[in-house]
Amino acid sequence: MPNQTSASTEAIRRRRLSAEALPEFAREVKDAGGQLIALWGSDDRHLDAGFAVHAAFLTGAGLVWVDAALAADDPVHPDLAAIFPQAGRMQRATFDLLGIRAAGAVDTRKWLRHNAWSENHYPLRKDFVWQVAGAEASPLATHHSPLPQVDGYPFIRVEGDGVHEIPVGPIHAGTIEPGHFRFSIIGDRILKLEERLGYTHQGVEKRFEGLDPDQGARLAGRVSGDSHSAFTWAYCMAVETATATPVPERALWLRALFLEIERVANHLGDLGYLGNDVALAFGFMQFWRLKEDWLRLCARLFGHRYLFDRIVPGGVAVDLDAAGGAELAVLAERMAGEVRELKAIYDEHAGLQDRFANTGIVRPELAARLGLTGLAGRASAQAWDARAQFPIRPYDQLDVNMATARRGDVLARAEVRFAEIFESLRLIRDILARLPDGPIRVKLAPTSGPAEGLGWVEGWRGEVLVALRLNADGRLDRAHPHDPSWRAWPLLEVGVLGNIVPDFPLINKSFNLSYSGQDL
């Protein structure tokens, strides 16, 4: 299969290994201070092969994309969770969707599967068929109807005197996404939290199959709506790598502009909610006023408040004129001033500081061992930011300053957000000042056979990955979008230990992880 490299992907290398060699390779990466970013599978039987398991590792030299072929009859590979604990849920999901087993894994409970399909069916296998209920000979109906109404999931029970459980969700009390949290507590202290996710499983990966590249971009942007630009950019990078399409310079700069706009919008919203969660409604109202001004200018300049569908395969769908650029630069300048004022208030506010500091701590050692990533990782001294370390165009010319902290508490995660807002606002003004002229979109180059690509973008929450394969007809055969939340969710379970239950919403908000991005 072709393995194209271009200027945008020189930090991505590809390696083919036998399944048996995976643990040794993972161990080498781990010993050198690297991490496992993602693990996923594919059914390649229609390509005269069996199944395959794929993984993306982060090393000091960049990203290593590893493939291992597996048997068609009993696809199995050695467990990687013993080396990289974050692989655990990814392996369980890969089994639910493809029937690929991780031999030797300690936890083999289902993960993404609840009761929508039964144990011996695997939706991402090419021979899995479903039809709309009511249609003739509907396998969906046969999968669906005999199953129990409620998801039977074996939670791990904490026993002992005075221990009791609080089940929360899937429908939560606020406007947040659905998931189940099982707290085991003594008094008000959290002894254990176990997450049960997968409620918003929409079958996104199956939906990619057969789409043309443009439709695929629109679907990719809706894996996690709040990371729309990150996902569409990563997806487009993968498509452009697979088809060896060089993207116009101006389009790449505009993509970076959109990505930084998205980062600012999300951080503003989160800082508002963090204030709200410690009863400082002032903070919520101020930050959401700023965010609304930001979104409205986006709508006026680019035609969408959240820039949906503005990044497209081959470039971007919307240009920016000089007057619009000037307007955005003025707002970015004003925003920086206002956020500085609000930061002074958050810094000085005794009640807020009391709630933020020493709450929901994830220590750097644990963050490293369990693979915490993104802004939550940077708040626990995990100094990874692809924009700074493995910069794709135009970040290679922007000199991004990475924000980090060591305390690993709610306060640290708030401070990283503040620092990243200021840095993004600086980047936005820099991009606007240096935006190169030229076309904003090219046609994708045609493919002659199956072609694969991988995109890697530092979104506001952390690294976003999209790996995909195009068929000879140019349509999608398989796409795996990977949200950084996969790696951060398990650390939320750690961060809440020993805290009181009423601080959970605050700790959860300080991570603000994606449910739909993980549930797929």
Next chain:
Amino acid sequence: MATHLLLRKILKTGIVSEPAPAADPDQRVREQALHAEILKVFGQAVAIRHVDAGSCNGCELEIHALNGPHYNIEGLGVKFAASPRHVDVLLVTGPVSRHLETALKRTYEATPEPKWVVAMGDCGCGRGEIGGLFGPGYATVGRVAEVIPVDVEVPGCPPTPTALLQGILAAVGGVGK
């Protein structure tokens, strides 16, 4: 202390709230069940429970935005509440995932009569290209109306806070089909 900084910021900011939009009766997909006199009372204190039934979290961004100062929904008597037992309106997003179908039905049953359901977003309304991309599948049932009765549909990906507010007002208003 932060108090003087805080008060100065409030004074400097002033009031950013905008006049409310009118209800949009075109978003109604079901006839209003209550008499106008009763609605007059209801329309002044509406409690809403949001249910994410499988969305991509794009619609949720706009629900949050609606709670911001520009829209001043509490000034209109519209308030988001924590329990379905305390509300008049369910605001439902997402192509209903099969993993949330039961939870959505239970939430609907837990909501006392009279009640209205607002389906939000192209997925929740089964409209447009995005409604199609997220149509029925092995993991999703499809639009909200497949699972519980829907009074108002607010399409969009995501719909703006203004469109959403127009839909909520249409749900509890006396006009429409």
